[in-house]
Amino acid sequence: MDAASVIPTLRAKDYKSDVVPVWCPGCGHFGVLSAVTKALAYLKLPKERVALISGIGCSARLPAYVGAYGFHGVHGRALPLAAGLKAARPDLTVLVAGGDGDGFSIGGNHFLHACRRNMDMAYIVMDNEVYGMTKGQASPTTRPDWAKSKLTPHGTGIRPFQPAAIALAAGASFIARGYSGDPGGLTRLISEAIEHPGFGFLHVLSPCRTFRPEQSDWKHQVHRSDKGPTDDPAEAAHSIQADDGMTLGLLYARRLPVWQPDNRATATTADLEGAFVV
């Protein structure tokens, strides 16, 4: 009897914690939470070997709802916290969860550098084109003419941030888009992002029922990619730029060097001290 057969297989619900989500009824993030637990069950990852890291926002509450180790940090800094954890503990499966404000606005710089650093982790961004936790302000991905926020009553007048194109330009090695209303597809993409050796960026369209009720129409707008993923950045650049932003699936994947320090010691502190002797 091998070791694997004695480990009880966990089902998706076993990965859920008993904390009740703060999300509004109908929030897209419920679908993402469900898909995360299904992916962890599918990959048969022991709960204690998984760490979910997040910043601030509705979506950033996700780690508390999963029964793994988690860290709910400060706004915009989930990726650096995850990088420090992965550098120190390469044995862990590290997932980062957040929203469009956390990841592309306050944390935008970290997003660029996480893409190019290419550490082995998955980054799930739940994009609803709005700041929900602060009650409905425009986010970096909001259309310029969206005028429902009191903060920008005439709309932002700024063209939206293009997550997939920017990830590609920043050197990401895995770019995918999912939809919270597509549990099967999303579970598969999350699993692939985790299994991808390097930084797996997963852009998830996750509607905000409260502040962007019109996003319920996304279920009619999303569509699957009519071709498979490419590993050619030039081709990916073209298809991502030409895309309507509603194409689901793996858009680009390429094997690129993964940054991970070698944690083997070859000396002791005392060995280093000899160099100071006059």
Added chain:
Amino acid sequence: MPAVTGVATEADARYLDRGPSHRPRRAREAARKSLRSLRLCGFNCRTAICTDWRLGMCHRPSLTGGAALAITGAGGSGAVTAGLILLAAVGRAGHYALMGRSAGPQIRGGESVAMLRFAPRPVECMGDRLDLLVGLDWENVGRFSDELPLDETSLILTDDQAVPVPEILARSGARVRSLPLKVLAEAQPDGRVNMIAIGAVGALLGLPLAALESGARVILADKDDRIIETSVACIRVGHASIGGSQAPPVGMPTPPARWNISGNEAAGLGALRGGVRFVAAYPITPASEMLEWLAPRLERLGGSLLQAEDELASINMLIGSSFGGVPALTATSGPGLSLMVEGIGLAVASETPVVVVDVQRGGPSTGIPTKSEQSDLNLAVYGLHGDAPHLVLAPTGIADCAFTVQWAVGLAEQLQTAAIVLSDQALGQSRAILDPPADPAVVRSDRQPPTRMIADSPGPDYQRYRPSDSGLSSMTLPGVPGGMYTADGLEHGANGVPSSRAVDHAEQLDKRLRKLTAFDYGGEWAEIRGKGDCLLLTWGSSAGPVFEAAERLSASGRPTRAIALRLIAPLQRQALLTELGSVGPILVVEQNQGAQLFCYLHAQRVLPPHARSYARPGPLLLRPAEILRALEEEA
């Protein structure tokens, strides 16, 4: 207070007594006699016998008492290299020494000055004046003139082909001696003026040629052989140019094993000794050398250094590493600390140990990146939003950078919180020849080891933030079954689940405060020297000149105590009150405009009303004599 004139010279005589054993008794007697007529001015000053008519030094430094010199030159002139070689040489000759540097803002090509003071006893500050100033050239020296305290007994060494010594220096009345430095250098293939000067200075000071040569070989070790041999040849020429040694040989026949180390390196060593195996950082002057020292060494110890995209990232990377169980530290300066403050608050709230070393520089804003100031105390103590008790420490000298950083790492780990260590440019970028900093007895049999409390096999009722008498609760690390929790910057209950309930907030606030206030920090909270009812109270790099000032006062018959706080927060209020029990004069000395420590101590209600502040901004180094003057003015 009693007049200081002529009194502290006894202290000087004591240093002479500790001089090399081969120095003739008669010379010691003569030196001691000459001291009696001299004004209080420090242990390296105007103490000696004129023998060298060729150099026109009427008051040559007593070499057994050490000397203070500076070498200045344009960018690329090698002034700092010359300082480093002389530092290594005096170390080989058996002296203690301190070498500081000052540079302009230029990336390359800027003028710089190396300052070196050596003595047969530990040197903890730059003293009051220079015995010798060497000008490799005089380009832009005006930018440093206020950092070069010359007087009529100082000697200026200049190149005979150089422009006249600038008026701003010459008006000190210092004697000037010119040497054909450039001509001698040009006579050597690829000869360099700075190496000729090293030889000449070494001969003047009585440093053995062998010490100068081996100093050069060590400092230039990464250069190719041809450059090393050319340099050594120039040093010989310089040494011979003034007729070889102009003083009895300085030093000891068999120098004891000492270290040549900078404050930034010592801080790095303290980090490694404390168990830090992850560093994330963003380069910043004057902290970068600490990071550069750490990077390859962490790798050898199985750790790593991650160059982050900014300081917001680096502090959060530390939190990630520490959450994973690997002790983590970063080094930065004021602007970086400002950016890290939110992250430090997260470490406090989530009870994740991290250490931030702030190598302070002149502020506010970008300030004076290359020069020292102690003006980040307020930020370190008060910068965090909310009630966020954390640790603030300050090393009291270069060697103490190793101790204090190691202690800070241990405390942060034990207390599961953030520690900020306030070093500064004057400590970090100075080098010293000193006795090896002992691996401190932080681990003592009567104390808990400085490691964090970890639950290896948490039971079913495990709660990450369970309140306790000590305020401490055990932490589980990812990978441990049954210990899963979500660390959070949101207020939380004992189980870590976010909570905005008043009862949870009060309970967790109390827990986080209690673990810091209930802890026994032992006797390391301050470095206390001397006895007496006159008290100098200080912190950080001001401790060096304060210790010397207190020693001079005590030697002059006015017993003076010096207290340098090593643990600034939480303030060891009761211990400090006990120390302050006497009613004598109290002067709080620090290098900032706002009297930040003085105000903090008043806020903590420890200072009696008669306590006075001596606070002035950087970048000029605090000198013992100005502290004595300040005390005199207060009296």
